[in-house]
Amino acid sequence: MGLIVSKQELNLTSEEYAFLMSMSHYFNLVWHLVKRDFYLRHTGSALGVLWSLLVPVAQLGVLSFTFSSVIRVETADYPAFIYSALLPWTWFSSSLSSAGNLFFTHRDLLRRPAFPPSVLVIVNTLSHLIPFLLSLPLLYGLMGWYGRFVMWNPVTLLCLVLIQGFLIIGLSFVIATWNVFYRDIAPLVGTVLSLLFFLTPIFYRPMVEGEYRLLLELNPMVTLINSYRAVLFEGTYPEWQPLILIGGISILVCGLGYFIYKRQVSDVVDAI
Amino acid sequence: MPIAVNVENVSKRFRVQRNSPMTLRGYVQQLLNRKLDRVSNFWALRDVSFTVDNGRVLGIIGHNGAGKSTLLRLLCGLGRPTSGRIFNDGQVSGILELGGGFHSDLTGRQNIATIGILNGMTKSDWRAREQKIIAFAEMEEFIDQPVRTYSSGMYVRLAFAAATEFDPAILILDEVLAVGDQRFQKKCLDRIATFRQAGKTMIVTSHDAEQIQSLCDEVLVLEEGRAMMHGDPKSALSCYYDLMRQRTDKRIAQLSGGTAVAALIANQGNRQGTQEATISAVHIYDMDGRATNTVRSGEGLVVELEIRLMSPVRDAACTVGIFSNAQGKCFESGIPSVQAIFGSFSAHQTIRCEMKHLPLCAGCYFINIGLYPTDWAYRYDFHCEMYSLHIESHDRTTGTYTTGIVAVDARWNLKTHD
Secondary structure, three states: OOOOOOHHHHOOOHHHHHHHHHHHHHHHHHHHHHHHHHHHHHOOOOOOOHHHHHHHHHHHHHHHHHHHHHOOOOOOOHHHHHHHHHHHHHHHHHHHHHHOOHHHHOHHHHOOOOOOOHHHHHHHHHHHHHHHHHHHHHHHHHHHHOOOOOOOOHHHHHHHHHHHHHHHHHHHHHHHHHHHHOOOHHHHHHHHHHHHHHHOOOOOOOOOOOHHHHHHOOOHHHHHHHHHHHHHHHOOOOOHHHHHHHHHHHHHHHHHHHHHHHHHHHHHHHHO | OOEEEEEEEEEEEEEEEOOOOOOHHHHHHHHHOOOHHHEEEEEEEEEEEEEEEOOOEEEEEEOOOOOHHHHHHHHOOOOOOOEEEEEEOOOEEEEOOOOOOOOOOOEHHHHHHHHHHHOOOOHHHHHHHHHHHHHHHOOOOOOOOEHHHOOHHHHHHHHHHHHHHOOOOEEEEEOOOOOOOHHHHHHHHHHHHHHHHOOOEEEEEOOOHHHHHHHOOEEEEEEOOEEEEEEOHHHHHHHHHHHHHHHHHHHHHHHOOOOOOOOOOOOOOEEEOOOOEEEEEEEEEEOOOOEOOEEEOOOOEEEEEEEEEOOOOOOOEEEEEEEEOOOEEEEEEEEOOHHHHHOOOOOEEEEEEEEOOOOEOOEEEEEEEEEEOOOOOOOOEEEEEEEEEEEEOOOOOOOOOOOOOEOOOOOOOOOOOO
């Protein structure tokens, strides 16, 4: 993935050149580590990368069976309805659950001179995005099966992915840093995630009004999941107003997370 | 000469907490019991300053826990000094510890790729160097196996090859050269030599004092986090040995409740040690079992040590060496752990050291005998120049002579060409 540029060709000052080179180095590094992380997660298992696609599919099977055949929720094309929300949720929950032990599992990198640990958080977030992207064709296949052909809206989807990415990175910074000092954080995050799964409208359509609605929407994933569903399943545009608010919050969380990380990073390196 | 590394008044504090809470519950419990104030500070480094010029090799020696590894980690940019500053002029690469630096589930080749990318290389760059690294490490067979299956020797070979091939300006090696077989060590030393010629800077630590002396241009002695001395290898090493002596004295004072004990009596030479383990008697025999301190050059010698242990001492390291006034150390033989070699070590026993042939030149020598804790931190009992040994020459009437330490049976011949 080498980005080969020469200084003279582009007519740059040496500072600009150095900056470009360091950007290209950073890009190379992130890309290499994403591949490495992805490889490490799947090496040794017979099904390999298929696992990251199969788990949401299995979850989908159980949920659609329970809520269409056992409890009978009346929603059109129910499996596709769930799947469109399950994919971003899986990105969110799998990145945050592996964030806890992030610095421990990549101890070898933290032992290297001049390695910025913050890269790991970005790498972790990106490498859990891959199964999401790989599952998108499956989602569209499923929608086609039910005869749903909706507008393809990559720009809005990219916006949603960016907002969610900032949110995940911000939270991961906090989780990864604190878990080094208090190992309760990782199991705590696991528990909160499994509870949050039910409080997020993944397998149901939110129909709560009044005071409880406000309470539910304290969870930033509610707005994000609703927006994903609008784009992927309904083929419409999301409600912009709450989305912009969540976008602002995500960037704020990201900044705050980085601040917490930055304050403690040197202790992290000592404690690992 | 431009300065490659500049360390200015660097101190590093670790907060050591007894019963440190690893969990939130433990933290809250301690908070409720008001036990949190038991955090004690441990200063791993105190006000260390030094500079290394470009192209020099600095050795760092010090006893276990003196702060060597902490210093090297800071030089690598891992963690921040509590106070003080460190400047590096150029890219730092290094091997800090065995087991770190490589991911055990990845193959050697994949780990090389990661290191290459971390050193700012593009794919084509590290691809080009990959083969050289594998060849230098002699890892052709195993390079595609996961690193967890490697032996420690293979591990070090690969780590060393990768660290040096990626061309850092400053190379940091922590106790690396002690591992690996002799032949590979030689190879490493050769590469280090070319490194030096290229004007690169190196910082190494080693437990092997002689290796430090031969490898380094200058040596820094660390003791309890302080830089005691920074100078040429020879004077730094004598400072290091002197510190060991001081530590022993300090421990004697501790053991006897603050008052220094009277010096141990010796007929000649001197004796130093905490006496937690004592060499109570030393017998010297020739190979026929006669008690003597005179043997002929090339004949054998037996040194028998009677050792008494005070509890709780369970194990010790033991050395027997022969020294000459003129030449210094002729040789020394040692056991790093008596228990590991003989299985048991009871309160009172005798150790025999049998030297079948002593190929020493005729002259006067001393036998030095030492008993140390297994981490070599101080001395239990050290008999310095207390036992003389006389070596007599063979009365061979060949008209040749030999000087030096080793008596080599040199035969001279003359062949006349017609």
